[in-house]
Amino acid sequence: MTATTKALTAQQYIAHHLQHYHLGSGFWSLHIDSLFFSVGLGVLFLWLLYKTAIKATSAVPSKWQCAVEMVVDFVNDSVQEVFQSKDRLIAPLSLTIFVWVFLMNSLDLLPVDLLPIVAQRAGLEHLRVVPSADVNITLSLSLGVFFLILFYSIRMQGMRGTFRSLALHPFNHWLFIPINLLLETLSLLAKPLSLGLRLFGNMYAGELIFILISALLPWWAQWAFSVPWAIFHIVVIALQAFIFMVLTIVYLAMAGEGHD
16 A cells, blocks of 8 residues: 555545546546556557467467467357357457457456556556446447447348337237337347446456455455455456357347347
8 A cells, every 4th residue: 555545444445446537527427547448458459469460370370379369269169159140240349349358357456556556656546447347338338239239130130120020029919019119128228238237247346355355454464365366356357258248249149130
């Protein structure tokens, strides 16, 4: 802890670490820290894969190329198992989602006070590091998935087919069109909402546990609890990225198939 945080009680310390560096207030508040880390990691991901693609060789590959190829093959196999139609966008989209979410989740493994201390010395009072522990970021990602669901539904079924899948299911009779539209609209909205809230809830809980360990335990006991939790949290980080990717593929596949 810094000299500033040493004087804080445990409750004040926790509250301090859960506040964002933001501009504005209320609904129009911008969480600058979440935007910085999420966009920065996205740019880093694109740059790394671009450099890897340029230097890729069919001879003896480097360890980094092998690692990238393993991730690409893993994502491609996952897509082929779920998304049966041929589409050039799904695999790159899935790769982007998996790696981007994984990188954002991975920031949760950094020491709790490391970057906030650097930020304080730079004049920033608050800084939250994990973008996926911010509900605004996770719901923004899921909102993009929602628009893709609508796009693929219209693209593969047409406007008429999309309307029929909403208006004539689950009750295939014109008298039930208002009820069907209500039920299917709620079901459609629940998909991205649950997608974003699931990722946020898991990552927020993980971040909060690290903060609680740092706030409530003496320094000599923090390693005894934080290291085992971090090892377990590595599984959570990868699993949440995989779940977000797979559910996105499933929702897009369902959008293209419609209802029988």
